[in-house]
Amino acid sequence: MAIEAVKHAGDRGAAPTALRKDAWWVQPALTVLGLGAFIVYSTWAAFQNAYYYADPYLSPFYSPCVAANCQHLTVQLVGSWWTWSPAFLILWAPGVFRLTCYYYRKAYYRSFWWAPPACAMPDARRGYDGETSFPLVFQNIHRYTFYLAVLFIVILTWDAILALRFPDGFGVGVGTLVLWVNVVLLALYTFSCHSCRHLCGGHVDIFSRAPFRYRIWHRLSMLNERHALFAWLSLTSVGLADLYVRLVAMGILRDVRLL
Amino acid sequence: MADVTVRVWRGNAQGGAFHEYRVPVEEGMVVLDVLHRIQAIHANDLALRWNCKAGKCGSCGAEVNGHPRLTCMTRMNIFTPGETITVAPMKTFPIIKDLVTDVSFNFQVAKKIPAFQSRPPDAPDGSWRMMQEDIDRVQEFRKCIECFLCQNVCHVIRDHEGKKQHFAGPRFFVRLAELEMHPLDTGTRTGLVKEFAGIGLCNITKCCTEVCPEHIRITDNAIIPLKERVVDEHYDPVVWLLRKVLGKR
Structure with missing residues (x-):
């Protein structure tokens, strides 16, 4: 029998600290890579201010296009004084929805904040206030960002419908499928949101007195179990949808007509 | 062997x-x-x-x-x-x-949570009526065996000793959710959840859910719904205004 000495750990006795020897860092590292790649690509795409429309496809990063300098105007809300990329006028809304999302909070608190980096691993910082003080107390606005996200689902669905309207009439191209897959994944992510689940029925205590809200809550709860999956799938699809439209608009890819 | x-x-x-x-x-x-x-x-x-x-x-x-x-x-x-x-x-x-x-910290927290406050009986024989859909949600919380693994892994308690007096921990969010969502309970605990239980300190990193041997979805089904109820009560101006106008609690 061998005895290995360990350091004492102050007034809580000598319980050892981090004992995990598995690859606990893999998940935070993948999250940093995934979110980092998306942030870099989406910022670059927003700054481009070009190649975001390839008739009849509009990139989701630029939809709705609301500035007078748009290549494909959805509705003009901002005049010609706006000379920057129209993406900046709208991208903040889905951005804040994801920033305050309960799933992404878990992802970035672990991966970027290291609070904690993994279960049973120590926090990186000594001080901690959670979401009780500025600025993190504003995570509580998530339901308002959800309302905005629903508006975006309506607009992107309209874009996907317009993607069926080619110069020679009705048609379906690969881009049409790309935009439809994207809007379906975004809708699954948006409607599996925890705030949505609460607002649609979770706030009710006696479900038998609110059968309609119970049915909605019950179905949303099933979606909610896969919220993290939808978060990643929709993040990927929205990036790929922009990339597809961009490559077609640049003439690098030729959109194949299926119908 | x-x-x-x-x-x-x-x-x-x-x-x-x-x-x-x-x-x-x-x-x-x-x-x-x-x-x-x-x-x-x-x-x-x-x-x-x-x-x-x-x-x-x-x-x-x-x-x-x-x-x-x-x-x-x-x-x-x-x-x-x-x-x-x-x-x-x-x-x-x-x-x-x-x-x-010594897990007595948990028993001290438990003592501070107000007990179940039932509404008056529904029937003359002193019994209550509940439908299955009313009780399904809180039955998940009743599976808790109080092993306190969730309390142990929660970084707020584990790494921030000074926060322990302001934070109840995941096991007690499960208990509070069970009471708050119970169809017969008439108590209101959102103030307690915010102030005494310190739900704002939870940053929903889900370690409690990961270690739960009963597979209770602590974060998704107890903590986040409680956070949303706290938002209803304390952070949502529209809900606040509607309550004022409609005269509802």
Whole structure:
């Protein structure tokens, strides 16, 4: 029998600290890579201010296009004084929805904040206030960002419908499928949101007195179990949808007509 | 029959060390069996808490290779053959001896949570009527066996000693959710959830859910719904205005 000495750990006795020897860092590292790649690509795409429309496809990063300098105007809300990329006028809304999302909070608190980096691993910082003080107390606005996200689902669905309207009439191209897959994944992510689940029925205590809200809550709860999956799938699809439209608009890819 | 090397933390509140033991293991054994074998062969003064050996009493929580687990529910065949297994006491709670910790912090918190406050009986015989859909949601919370692994892994309690007096911890968010969502309960606890239980300190990193041996979706089904109820009550100006206008609570 061998005895290995360990350091004492102050007034809580000598319980050892981090004992995990598995690859606990893999998940935070993948999250940093995934979110980092998306942030870099989406910022670059927003700054481009070009190649975001390839008739009849509009990139989701630029939809709705609301500035007078748009290549494909959805509705003009901002005049010609706006000379920057129209993406900046709208991208903040889905951005804040994801920033305050309960799933992404878990992802970035672990991966970027290291609070904690993994279960049973120590926090990186000594001080901690959670979401009780500025600025993190504003995570509580998530339901308002959800309302905005629903508006975006309506607009992107309209874009996907317009993607069926080619110069020679009705048609379906690969881009049409790309935009439809994207809007379906975004809708699954948006409607599996925890705030949505609460607002649609979770706030009710006696479900038998609110059968309609119970049915909605019950179905949303099933979606909610896969919220993290939808978060990643929709993040990927929205990036790929922009990339597809961009490559077609640049003439690098030729959109194949299926119908 | 193969041998396994196990490092068990031994000591008390003043300090301690890992002791290494080599014991034979057989097919079907769990970590608790191995600890009992260490007691039988090498160290009959090894202190550990256990009772049912069926994952229902919640007594045998420890940190196995750094993961908070019930030792009776941790099968030996999940480890690589030849791997040295480390067993340490739950880090969050003060050590009494070896693997036994003082979990009384949890009982002190439990005492401060107001009990169930039922509405008047629905029938003249003093009974109540509930539909299955009313009770399904809170039945999940009743599965809690109070092993306190969630309290142990929660970084607010584990790493920030000063926050313990302002934070109830995941086990008690489950309890509060059970009361708050109960169809017969008339109490309002959102103020308590925000102030006494300190739900704002939880940053929903879901470790409590990951370690729960009863697979209660603590974060998704208890903590986040409670956070949303706190938002209804304290942070949502539209809900506040609607309540004022409609005169509802």
